[in-house]
Amino acid sequence: MQDMSEALGLAIALIASGDxxxxxxxxxxxxxxxxxxxxxxxxxxxxGALLAVMRFPGRGALVTLVNALMGLPPxxxxxxVYLALSRxxxxxxxxxxxxxxxxxxxxxxxxxxxVTALSRQTLEDLHTEYDETFRxxxxxxxxxxxxxxxxxxxxxxxxxxxxxxxxxxEVGAVMIVGGNIDHLTRVMTTAIALETSKGxxxxxxxxxxxxxxxxxxxxxxxxxxxxxxxxxxxA
Amino acid sequence: xxxxxxxxxALGASLALPAAAQEDSILVQSTTxxxxxxxxxxxxxxxxxxxxxRVDVVAVGTGQAIGNAxxxxxxxxxxxxxxxxxxxxxxxYGVERFDxxxxxxxxxxxxxxxxxxxxxxVSDALAQIAESGATFVSRGDDSGTHKKELALWxxxxxxxxxxxxxxxxxxxxxxxxxxxxxxxxxxxxxxxRATWIAYGNKGDYGIAVxxxxxxxxxxxxxxxxxxxxxxxxxxDGQAFIDWLLSEEGxxxxxxxxxxxxxxxxxxxxG
Numbered sequence: 001m002q003d004m005s006e007a008l009g010l011a012i013a014l015i016a017s018g019d020x021x022x023x024x025x026x027x028x029x030x031x032x033x034x035x036x037x038x039x040x041x042x043x044x045x046x047x048g049a050l051l052a053v054m055r056f057p058g059r060g061a062l063v064t065l066v067n068a069l070m071g072l073p074p075x076x077x078x079x080x081v082y083l084a085l086s087r088x089x090x091x092x093x094x095x096x097x098x099x100x101x102x103x104x105x106x107x108x109x110x111x112x113x114x115v116t117a118l119s120r121q122t123l124e125d126l127h128t129e130y131d132e133t134f135r136x137x138x139x140x141x142x143x144x145x146x147x148x149x150x151x152x153x154x155x156x157x158x159x160x161x162x163x164x165x166x167x168x169x170e171v172g173a174v175m176i177v178g179g180n181i182d183h184l185t186r187v188m189t190t191a192i193a194l195e196t197s198k199g200x201x202x203x204x205x206x207x208x209x210x211x212x213x214x215x216x217x218x219x220x221x222x223x224x225x226x227x228x229x230x231x232x233x234x235a
Numbered sequence: 236x237x238x239x240x241x242x243x244x245a246l247g248a249s250l251a252l253p254a255a256a257q258e259d260s261i262l263v264q265s266t267t268x269x270x271x272x273x274x275x276x277x278x279x280x281x282x283x284x285x286x287x288x289r290v291d292v293v294a295v296g297t298g299q300a301i302g303n304a305x306x307x308x309x310x311x312x313x314x315x316x317x318x319x320x321x322x323x324x325x326x327x328y329g330v331e332r333f334d335x336x337x338x339x340x341x342x343x344x345x346x347x348x349x350x351x352x353x354x355x356x357v358s359d360a361l362a363q364i365a366e367s368g369a370t371f372v373s374r375g376d377d378s379g380t381h382k383k384e385l386a387l388w389x390x391x392x393x394x395x396x397x398x399x400x401x402x403x404x405x406x407x408x409x410x411x412x413x414x415x416x417x418x419x420x421x422x423x424x425x426x427x428r429a430t431w432i433a434y435g436n437k438g439d440y441g442i443a444v445x446x447x448x449x450x451x452x453x454x455x456x457x458x459x460x461x462x463x464x465x466x467x468x469x470x471d472g473q474a475f476i477d478w479l480l481s482e483e484g485x486x487x488x489x490x491x492x493x494x495x496x497x498x499x500x501x502x503x504x505g
Contacts, residue, residue, distance in 0.1 A: 087464060088307050097308055179262075196411070196415065197267065197411030199415060199435040199437070
């Protein structure tokens with residue numbers, strides 16, 4: 001347990017020192033995971049809205065599939081993206097492997113199903129509630145989806161945060177497609193894995209504490225923006 | 236619409252940016268032992284300073300490093316499993332293999348030495364571990380260290396698989412992670428000396444067996460063949476290899492010390 005208190009002290013010292021390497025790693029973590037969250041929302045929210053509103057054969061199976069994909073293991077995603085982006089793979093000519101872009105692609109693949117599935121559920125519940133109103137207004141499907149997304153925006157933020165949380169916490173996918181290259185693709189989680197494997201447990205744990213603090217900060221920020229907006233909309 | 240377009244442009248730019256930083260850099264597929272010991276943190280700035288070439292290192296087990304290089308995902312291969320390296324070159328994936336440096340493997344164990352192997356030769360020590368049923372934690376990940384360990388078992392005339400899951404435990408992970416596991420279980424672990432010296436979680440562990448001729452650990456360096464992989468940055472990769480094998484590079488390797496101990500011994504044929 002000596003490691004625990006040592007780690008806490010180290011974490012505070014690390015943050016206080018504003019260590020350049022740490023800042024770089026934190027910045028890359030945020031850049032990669034926030035980009036992946038953004039892309040996942042651009043894909044997942046419209047896809048969730050489509051699934052919520054449209055009725056077509058095989059829809060039930062598709063919903064089940066998307067729900068199941070929420071459980072995609074990061075290391076499998078990493079492997080698939082590696083095989084696709086490898087120089088000997090179909091997208092090798094892009095030269096993206098071992099770059100932050102490859103990490104964004106992998107995390108997007110990982111969390112797009114989460115954003116899609118959670119958006120679908122939220123918007124479908126809303127749709128059931130408003131169905132009669134929509135019918136009486138004779139709205140098109142596209143207008144219905146737009147109205148649902150606007151009305152459900154606060155719940156959708158939670159879906160995005162769930163995706164972000166998964167992205168910033170995973171290590172399996174970014175380790176394979178990023179390679180944990182110093183000053184290029186090293187992020188918080190791969191740095192933690194590296195320090196653990198060096199036996200520097202206190203340093204590894206202190207990086208974990210820093211990561212948790214960042215996740216907490218982002219959630220608190222979103223929460224305050226959201227409650228501010230909510231108050232505004234009821235005023 | 237304009238907002239959407241500018242958003243798309245920003246996203247496109249953000250994706251394109253990192254790729255543009257790829258000029259004058261090479262990617263080395265290497266092993267966890269060289270990276271975990273801190274060798275690259277010491278060595279690479281020396282090379283980059285004189286050459287202007289940035290070197291990025293992916294540190295995985297030797298088996299995975301060779302696999303990645305076969306997929307053309309790297310310019311230079313720097314690993315430690317000579318038979319696999321020669322097979323890599325023979326199969327046309329690599330240009331030529333050079334001896335680079337060596338150190339040695341050591342067998343580490345807990346202070347109370349449950350199998351009573353302290354100071355033995357490595358074959359006797361392994362036989363003693365198997366017979367006593369003391370826990371042994373293997374890499375089990377097709378790395379250079381794992382290949383070496385399997386060869387040592389074979390030389391000792393023991394099939395450790397017969398004790399798999401009982402006294403013989405395969406962690407399936409890197410050197411440091413396996414040391415963490417082994418120390419947690421109170422088991423013996425075969426490790427390269429550089430990783431062991433740099434390792435920060437030793438507990439009451441110490442070296443039980445060392446100095447045996449068969450524990451020699453040779454590192455080799457190979458340029459991935461640009462004829463097989465057109466994406467290879469052959470010019471800069473060759474410059475890196477030339478530097479490593481030069482007097483300057485060799486003395487730089489010899490100069491890397493931790494706690495007053497030299498971790499790698501250069502032995503390129505000059």
